[in-house]
Each structure stands twice: as C-alpha cells, then as structure tokens.
Amino acid sequence: MKTPSPDEINKIELDLLLEAVYKGYGFDFRNYSKAHILRRLTYFQNVNGLQSFSQVQDLILHNKSKMKELLGELSIKVTEMFRDPAFYLTLRKRVIPLLKTYPFPKIWIAGCSTGEEVYSMAILLREEGLLKRTQIFATDFNEKAIEKAKKGVYSIDKIKHYTVNYQKAGGKNSFSDYYRVIDNRVEIDPGLRQNVQFALHNLVSDAKFETVNMISCRNVLIYFNKELQDRVINLFTDSLINGGYLVLGMKESLLFSSKSGLYKTIDNDRKIFQKKLLGEK
Amino acid sequence: MARYKLVVIGASAGGLTAIEKLLAPLPKDFGLPIVIVQHISPDSENYMVTLLNNNLALRVKEADEKEVVKPGTVYIAPPNFHVFIEEDLSITLSVEERVNFSRPSIDVLFETAAISIGNQVVGIVLTGGNQDGAMGLKMIKDRGGLTIVQSAEEAQVAIMPSIAIKTSHPDYVLTLSQISDLLLRVAGDFNPM
Numbered sequence: 001m002k003t004p005s006p007d008e009i010n011k012i013e014l015d016l017l018l019e020a021v022y023k024g025y026g027f028d029f030r031n032y033s034k035a036h037i038l039r040r041l042t043y044f045q046n047v048n049g050l051q052s053f054s055q056v057q058d059l060i061l062h063n064k065s066k067m068k069e070l071l072g073e074l075s076i077k078v079t080e081m082f083r084d085p086a087f088y089l090t091l092r093k094r095v096i097p098l099l100k101t102y103p104f105p106k107i108w109i110a111g112c113s114t115g116e117e118v119y120s121m122a123i124l125l126r127e128e129g130l131l132k133r134t135q136i137f138a139t140d141f142n143e144k145a146i147e148k149a150k151k152g153v154y155s156i157d158k159i160k161h162y163t164v165n166y167q168k169a170g171g172k173n174s175f176s177d178y179y180r181v182i183d184n185r186v187e188i189d190p191g192l193r194q195n196v197q198f199a200l201h202n203l204v205s206d207a208k209f210e211t212v213n214m215i216s217c218r219n220v221l222i223y224f225n226k227e228l229q230d231r232v233i234n235l236f237t238d239s240l241i242n243g244g245y246l247v248l249g250m251k252e253s254l255l256f257s258s259k260s261g262l263y264k265t266i267d268n269d270r271k272i273f274q275k276k277l278l279g280e281k
Numbered sequence: 282m283a284r285y286k287l288v289v290i291g292a293s294a295g296g297l298t299a300i301e302k303l304l305a306p307l308p309k310d311f312g313l314p315i316v317i318v319q320h321i322s323p324d325s326e327n328y329m330v331t332l333l334n335n336n337l338a339l340r341v342k343e344a345d346e347k348e349v350v351k352p353g354t355v356y357i358a359p360p361n362f363h364v365f366i367e368e369d370l371s372i373t374l375s376v377e378e379r380v381n382f383s384r385p386s387i388d389v390l391f392e393t394a395a396i397s398i399g400n401q402v403v404g405i406v407l408t409g410g411n412q413d414g415a416m417g418l419k420m421i422k423d424r425g426g427l428t429i430v431q432s433a434e435e436a437q438v439a440i441m442p443s444i445a446i447k448t449s450h451p452d453y454v455l456t457l458s459q460i461s462d463l464l465l466r467v468a469g470d471f472n473p474m
Contacts, residue, residue: 007396034397036373039377076377222373223373249376251345256347
C-alpha cells in the first residue's frame, strides 16, 4: 500500500471539502484555480484553529454561519475606485459615446464585490450625462460584500489614492464632489446609486441575469479555470445585445472562450470587446 | 538526484542586475522554465522584459494568465499581480492582498510552486531589503525541492538573503556565477537530450 504525502492528503481533503460545499450549499468552487482556493482555505483553516480540510468540512456542514464566513474568504474583496485609470479613460472615449445612442442603456457589473467599481462607473456616467437614464445591475455571490456595496461607506485612508486614480481616469470635477467625510470614513453620494440595483448572483451556477448593453466583469475570470471561463463568457454572450460591450480585467481575455469569434476587439490593452452585430465579420 | 520541472526566483532591491548576471550564461535551449518575482512599483511598465530580452539568450516575457510555462523561457510577474503556479505548470494571476507589503510577492510564488509540484521545484532568493521569499523558500525546502540563496556578501542588499538563509537553511549559499553553473547542471540532469 502506498503512503500519501501530506500535500496529497491535503489535496484529497480539499476536493472532498469543495464537493461538500457544493452538495450542501450549492456553491460550486470545483472549477476555480486550485492554487487560489488552496491558499484561501488554508488561511480559513488556520484562523479557525483547525488541523485539516476535513475538519473545515465538518465545521461548515454543521454551521451555516461558518459557511458564510468561508464564502467571504473565497470571494475576492480587493478592489478600488477607478482601478486601472487608463481603462476608464478609454471607456469614456470609446464606449460611452456609443452607449449614449441608446435611450435607456443597461449595464451589468458582474462580481461587483464591495461596490467600488459600481460607484466609479456611476461617477463616469454622471459626468457624461448618462447616469439618469442608465440602469445598472451590480451582482456578486457574496452577501456581505453586496451589503457593503449598498451602503457605499469606505475607509478614508484610500481616498488619496482614489483621487489620483479619478484624475488619471479623465475625471471632470473634483473627486471630493462625490463623497462626504464622516469621522474616518467616507460616504459616497447616495444619488449615485439611484439607478443601481444590487443583487445576489453566482456566475458559476446562476442563469442569465438580464439583457444588457454592457457587461463589466473585471478580475473575476482569472480565478476560474479555462472551462469555467468559457462557460461564464457564454453566459455573458447570451446576456449582451448585438453590438453590446464586454469589458474585462487587464490580464483577462477571450482566449479560452469558444465564443471569441463573436466579438471584435475595441482595445486589447484595456480589454474592451464588442459583440458583433448580426452578419458582421 | 531529483528531476526538476521549474525554477522560481525572487529578488528585490538590486535584483535586476543580479538577475541579468545570473541568467546571462544560460543557453536559449535551457531545459527548465524560469518564473521570476522582482519587486516593482505597481504603476511601472514592465521594462524588465525588454531589457532582459535584449541581453539574454533566453526568451523573456511577462507571465500571462493561464499560460503553461515552457523550458527556455523566463516569465516575469506583472506589476500589481501575484503569480500562482498550478499543478499543470500553468500560471494564475491574482489581485489579492499584498503579502509582505508586496504584490507580486515572492512568498506567494514560492508557496504555490511548493504546494503544486513539491520536490520538483528549484527556488532561488537573491538580493533585497526585506523578508519576502524566506517562508516560501522554507516551504520548498520542506518538500524536498532544491533551495539556493545568493551569498549575503555578494548581494547588493544582504537583508533578504540573510533572512532566507536563517529561515530556510537552504541547500546552497552561492555567488551568482556559481548559481548559474548549478542551474546548468540541474537542467542537464532534467533534460538528458
């Protein structure tokens, strides 16, 4: 009989844990990057003082609030306002003018986490005179992140950085126009979320959300394996009108999508793609 | 002797010169892929790629999402992303929190390589002024991988090598030219063709 190494045992227990999460709660992480999941769950195991993934499995199967904590650990909460300013600048110049030609554009921000990208988009739309007639859907699988996104209250430490981002992104006003300071936090202007609908949605397992003119899904696909990336791009393709825009994170692409032929590249460095019109080559 | 699949290198202050010197003797058909984390400003263009490409026989490129690493190629971590190594030697990029105040972090690269391919990885810590890489190198060592640290005397900044030596008790503490020689031997062993 062979003796499995500690790493082999760990990986077996990881697979079983992911199976338990799926069967017990319906969240499917089996097609996420293994290295990513392993790191996050090892962290979860350690902060809970557990010795193995089998113990994590036991804990989350019998304790729903611990399962919620685990979900929080597996969702990527690192985000910022106007992250990759050059992306927003290009969006403003090359995509917004075309969105303006629709009477009531709809935008889906998939994997919106704690909302920083939602408010960035809303600010940009307001400055372009488009916010009032645009409907934004902001979704994430992490309930706690969505709650935070709805509140729009953030730590003040980051405002300096966000202000620089905003200016580089072609901001037309003063960034301080969009928030007020309360103690050591900032509250984003609630008017910005007037047309934002926040909702729980899981890209891995849930069906099409809405038919929209633009989908923004940034730094989410990098955590999926190629098969899952393909599936999610299919979902996006079904959700976009012909001529609609798909924007991804700086290191993401349509390379692993069977639908890549349905898109043309608007800006490859900024990862802005457009779904072709019917019959368009 | 173990058969290796991958070389991972971590460097910080003074790293660019050291990396160039270390890799210059390696031929373009070097038998192992090399993945490098060099601490770099999040906003910078990855000028390292151009510079190293001009001066090395090896092919040098920025590490791409989901790319499977290949022998004879050097992959540089992009600014502001962690690099993970998967079991199939593909790369996952991540925007997760900084580790040791760094993104990319050397520990993250080393740790994921250690967990994914265990004793088949060669880990090298070069010059630098912080402690990144020490824990990751220990994880490689614990799994039977080959661990090498640049000698603190030679390093432009000795702190990172010193901490890595203390933390991981590496297999070798060597000068850059000695590390190059060792890499040539190790890769030859891996790829007898």
